[in-house]
Amino acid sequence: MKTKMGEIIKGKPVADAITESIINDVEEIKSKGINPKLTIVRVGADPSDLAYERGALKRMEKCGIEKEVVELPVDISQEDFIRELKKVNEDENTHGILVFRPMPKHLDEDVIKYIISPEKDVDCFSPVNVAKVTEGDETGFPPATPTAVMEILKHYDVDLKGKHAVVIGRSLVVGKPVSMLLLKENATVTICHSRTQDLPGVCRAADVLVAAVGRARMVDDTYVKDGAVVVDVGINMDEDNNLCGDVDFDKCVGKSSMITPVPAGVGSVTTSVLAKHVVKACRILNNI
Amino acid sequence: MKTKMGEIIKGKPVADAITESIINDVEEIKSKGINPKLTIVRVGADPSDLAYERGALKRMEKCGIEKEVVELPVDISQEDFIRELKKVNEDENTHGILVFRPMPKHLDEDVIKYIISPEKDVDCFSPVNVAKVTEGDETGFPPATPTAVMEILKHYDVDLKGKHAVVIGRSLVVGKPVSMLLLKENATVTICHSRTQDLPGVCRAADVLVAAVGRARMVDDTYVKDGAVVVDVGINMDEDNNLCGDVDFDKCVGKSSMITPVPAGVGSVTTSVLAKHVVKACRILNNI
Numbered sequence: 001m002k003t004k005m006g007e008i009i010k011g012k013p014v015a016d017a018i019t020e021s022i023i024n025d026v027e028e029i030k031s032k033g034i035n036p037k038l039t040i041v042r043v044g045a046d047p048s049d050l051a052y053e054r055g056a057l058k059r060m061e062k063c064g065i066e067k068e069v070v071e072l073p074v075d076i077s078q079e080d081f082i083r084e085l086k087k088v089n090e091d092e093n094t095h096g097i098l099v100f101r102p103m104p105k106h107l108d109e110d111v112i113k114y115i116i117s118p119e120k121d122v123d124c125f126s127p128v129n130v131a132k133v134t135e136g137d138e139t140g141f142p143p144a145t146p147t148a149v150m151e152i153l154k155h156y157d158v159d160l161k162g163k164h165a166v167v168i169g170r171s172l173v174v175g176k177p178v179s180m181l182l183l184k185e186n187a188t189v190t191i192c193h194s195r196t197q198d199l200p201g202v203c204r205a206a207d208v209l210v211a212a213v214g215r216a217r218m219v220d221d222t223y224v225k226d227g228a229v230v231v232d233v234g235i236n237m238d239e240d241n242n243l244c245g246d247v248d249f250d251k252c253v254g255k256s257s258m259i260t261p262v263p264a265g266v267g268s269v270t271t272s273v274l275a276k277h278v279v280k281a282c283r284i285l286n287n288i
Numbered sequence: 289m290k291t292k293m294g295e296i297i298k299g300k301p302v303a304d305a306i307t308e309s310i311i312n313d314v315e316e317i318k319s320k321g322i323n324p325k326l327t328i329v330r331v332g333a334d335p336s337d338l339a340y341e342r343g344a345l346k347r348m349e350k351c352g353i354e355k356e357v358v359e360l361p362v363d364i365s366q367e368d369f370i371r372e373l374k375k376v377n378e379d380e381n382t383h384g385i386l387v388f389r390p391m392p393k394h395l396d397e398d399v400i401k402y403i404i405s406p407e408k409d410v411d412c413f414s415p416v417n418v419a420k421v422t423e424g425d426e427t428g429f430p431p432a433t434p435t436a437v438m439e440i441l442k443h444y445d446v447d448l449k450g451k452h453a454v455v456i457g458r459s460l461v462v463g464k465p466v467s468m469l470l471l472k473e474n475a476t477v478t479i480c481h482s483r484t485q486d487l488p489g490v491c492r493a494a495d496v497l498v499a500a501v502g503r504a505r506m507v508d509d510t511y512v513k514d515g516a517v518v519v520d521v522g523i524n525m526d527e528d529n530n531l532c533g534d535v536d537f538d539k540c541v542g543k544s545s546m547i548t549p550v551p552a553g554v555g556s557v558t559t560s561v562l563a564k565h566v567v568k569a570c571r572i573l574n575n576i
Contacts, residue, residue, distance in 0.1 A: 131415035
């Protein structure tokens with residue numbers, strides 16, 4: 001008997017395709033004398049922030065996008081932080097702003113999130129962009145990770161219209177926005193979470209299953225309908241300190257029709273989304 | 289054979305209970321020298337706006353809440369409308385503002401929605417409140433109708449935790465916000481719409497079915513699992529000009545454990561929600 005095997009849908013080809021199109025776009029914008037620029041605002045030096053920052057800077061360079069990092073001390077006061085953020089926000093040469101979150105606890109994100117201009121808010125910090133994602137308003141900026149999920153599904157021609165998408169996780173950075181984006185593509189969307197009864201049963205209804213729950217290899221083959229598309233948003237460390245997703249890849253690959261790996265899946269696409277958003281912000285801000 | 293019969297859960301007892309508690313609340317606030325007040329901003333004289341306005345004014349009176357209607361001509365310019373809305377917004381005696389929507393097409397809601405202060409925005413016009421509903425932030429004001437749905441479910445002790453709620457409809461005034469509110473109560477939530485494949489089958493998974501689709505009696509017994517709770521948000525006219533919901537009540541009542549009627553269901557609770565929101569806004573604005 002031949003084992004059926006899911007197609008492994010990697011992030012790199014998606015990221016490459018996006019980058020390719022951005023390079024052309026940036027050249028065209030530069031020919032008008034405008035240089036698209038991302039400014040990253042980082043408080044402290046969290047290792048995972050630094051890792052993402054390196055990837056983001058590399059991607060911007062590849063795309064021809066200017067970049068700057070504003071590094072602030074981990075004990076910066078709220079007042080000082082706000083002053084710094086306002087400075088970045090008012091800088092005419094900055095088109096996109098990425099603020100690393102979560103921020104240190106003494107900084108009140110619920111105040112800070114109102115300061116960043118929605119037009120420069122390329123990773124959905126501002127409530128205006130949260131609202132736009134909910135409204136399905138395409139002038140907004142959804143967070144990078146759920147957008148990366150959608151880019152992957154689009155790149156690999158996954159049909160969403162009328163299909164049943166099940167999202168495990170209801171966070172504001174992944175679960176909820178990816179649900180809204182799937183809904184916009186006319187999928188029927190189910191949002192599950194830790195309190196869901198019979199989670200595997202609910203997930204087995206999915207034509208497209210998006211796991212964004214943050215628990216190493218929690219999603220096994222009992223969650224997957226034969227032929228489902230499985231997208232793994234998780235980035236976890238297992239007991240042996242191996243990087244792994246929320247999906248038990250080995251158990252699920254044979255049941256799915258397509259499956260994203262971890263690493264080399266969704267995570268590989270986020271910085272390209274960020275670059276795309278910077279270009280979009282630059283066009284909006286300059287009316288071009 | 290005895291016909292099994294669903295409990296008909298009416299809106300009036302819910303509205304009465306909310307009103308009762310508001311009356312006490314308003315008395316307490318008035319004893320501090322503050323008079324909670326709703327200002328309604330209406331453009332033109334659409335009959336359904338007028339009907340709702342009458343109900344809202346009556347409810348405010350019952351609750352001891354001050355009220356005012358700013359009636360504006362249907363051909364008011366965007367500039368003039370914005371000036372009037374700003375005046376209401378700045379009026380210190382107004383705590384809650386209701387703007388009837390949809391507005392005439394020459395008025396740009398996407399501009400106007402940013403003018404109303406989130407703290408006075410008792411029916412979720414402002415993007416800040418759209419974001420707060422998505423975030424599950426209870427300082428915000430969800431729209432009246434989805435809140436009325438939640439009040440009914442709470443009043444009749446419907447257990448939501450871990451249960452499967454299916455919402456038919458993905459509008460910004462009902463489908464999406466009610467999905468977020470159900471999610472906050474730890475229900476598993478499925479959002480369906482016109483493109484959903486096998487809609488009756490998806491709905492039959494529901495422990496709680498919320499119909500907000502706007503088609504007379506579309507939801508029949510093939511949509512309802514035995515013992516499900518059915519909430520009908522629809523207000524439609526059938527061919528014979530009878531008021532009816534999205535649910536075929538006669539066909540579904542025997543299959544459901546509880547079902548809201550139309551009229552006398554969800555629609556009876558919305559003005560009480562509005563009154564509750566005015567009181568909440570008044571407390572927030574006065575820090576009491």
